[in-house]
Amino acid sequence: MGWNTLDDVDLRGKRVLVRVDVNVPIENGTVTDDTRIRRLVPTLNDIRAAGGKPILLAHFDRPKGKRVPEMSLLPLVPALEAAFGAPVAFCADCRGPAAEAALAALDQDSILVLENTRFHPGEEKNCPELAAEIAALGDVYCNDAFSVAHRAHVSTEGVARILPSCAGRLMQAELEALEAALGKPQRPVMAVVGGAKVSTKLELLGNLVEKVDHLVIGGGMANTFLAAQGIDVGKSLCEHEMTGTAAEILAKAEQTGCAVLLPSDVVVAREFKAGADHQTVPASACPADAMILDAGPETVARVARALEGAKTLIWNGPMGAFEIDPFDAATNAAAQTAAALTRDGQLISVAGGGDTVAALNQAGVAEDFTYISTAGGAFLEWMEGKTLPGVAVLDQQGVLA
Incomplete structure (x- = not known):
């Protein structure tokens, strides 16, 4: 296994861009099943315990490169706070001045969630310019979303080419299980x-x-x-x-x-x-x-x-x-x-x-x-x-x- 885990990374004082899967069911603006969110807790806890500042990257549904209000990540914030036991700030973009300002205002005990990456057409095209803009927000990239690891998108592959990268705990468990099943x-x-x-x-x-x-x-x-x-x-x-x-x-x-x-x-x-x-x-x-x-x-x-x-x-x-x-x-x-x-x-x-x-x-x-x-x-x-x-x-x- 050549990939790094959180144990291989010095996270103290680092801004950690964490790709997560939060495609959870929502009814009337409320998350009805938070299973996928709760599975992220070990990764977020370990990053924070090591002195890192988690910044969440995620998509929701299929907006196809357009800003679709019904597919915003904002309604997930209460469920994220409940699962993580920490304040969660939200930014209405995943790049540029708005994201930079939200990050600058973030205190050490909080987590920042950036808006749906698929609101930008460059996400699914793995646009180098978008990858550079998102990567500029972090010092380390952590992928904890095996479910989208088969996609070569900005948030799953492009950013990882720019920043030092590692697997989160959920991704690590998945890779170790599959290695045990088919690798060796x-x-x-x-x-x-x-x-x-x-x-x-x-x-x-x-x-x-x-x-x-x-x-x-x-x-x-x-x-x-x-x-x-x-x-x-x-x-x-x-x-x-x-x-x-x-x-x-x-x-x-x-x-x-x-x-x-x-x-x-x-x-x-x-x-x-x-x-x-x-x-x-x-x-x-x-x-x-x-x-x-x-x-x-x-x-x-x-x-x-x-x-x-x-x-x-x-x-x-x-x-x-x-x-x-x-x-x-x-x-x-x-x-x-x-x-x-x-x-x-x-x-x-x-x-x-x-x-x-x-x-x-x-x-x-x-x-x-x-x-x-x-x-x-x-x-x-x-x-x-x-x-x-x-x-x-x-x-x-x-x-x-």
Whole structure:
């Protein structure tokens, strides 16, 4: 790991530009879920304890380079103050004289939050001039927003090229978890990949078959792989035009020694609704008028045995239509097995992606996994083996005295 953390930086008396993710839900001007804000507390506390002065950089929603009052960060101030336990000043710009004046007026115990960086068209274009203006407000840059590390924007990459840079505590935890899962993992490594479409996860699957020992494919995309083997999947969600690609992925897995686990039995129904009449049949025996909505108990048992033999697990996507009962059974059972093995110290488990987080919460095991990423696109791109600009730029900085 070549990137610096807060432990490598002398922050005493320094102005620290901290890129954060505060895209939280707001109703009637009030934050309704401050989870993302509370996750920033360790970084802000450590900066202040070391004598640094935090200046927060963030975007909110998609203003597309224009000043949109409804997307201002001003309504976040009360939630920020409550979480940080410190006064939070707000500046209506993230650059120029207004920001300089707000910074000059800031006392040592306060935190400054600058206005939505995406109000400026240069932010998403990674404009060097805007980067220089923002960088002039700080002495050190700290990125604590892994969720946008896959974007080469001014506030995620441009400023880091100008100032000495480091990862915040949240970014550090994410990078360490992903390094443990895919960088230098304990083997055997197992991945569970689910979701609706193969087409959205081609690069992910192609990368994983080269890096993991076991790959479980579930959800709607499993139907495409079954169809690629000549199996009739009835009225199931299936990308028939992708069966050739699915066959190529299976062939690549065989070449790399990655064992692919597809459903051997499935739960089928004629209606997609909670409590629908359903039956369990072999994967090769889906009725022509039915659809596959979950993996069956035999498949669940096979997944459990694979988990018991694994040392590291990466999970992205549910194994079935987990949103409705009874088609959440496979996802719940596999998640509970992984959680139990993690609690017993037998498994390092890393999960990420919106549906994945929702599924693990529904199964009641989210707190038992080693690490759960809420980063979405950045998590997927890391799993696909891509270089993330917001992480790569941190590698360019030497250790700071």
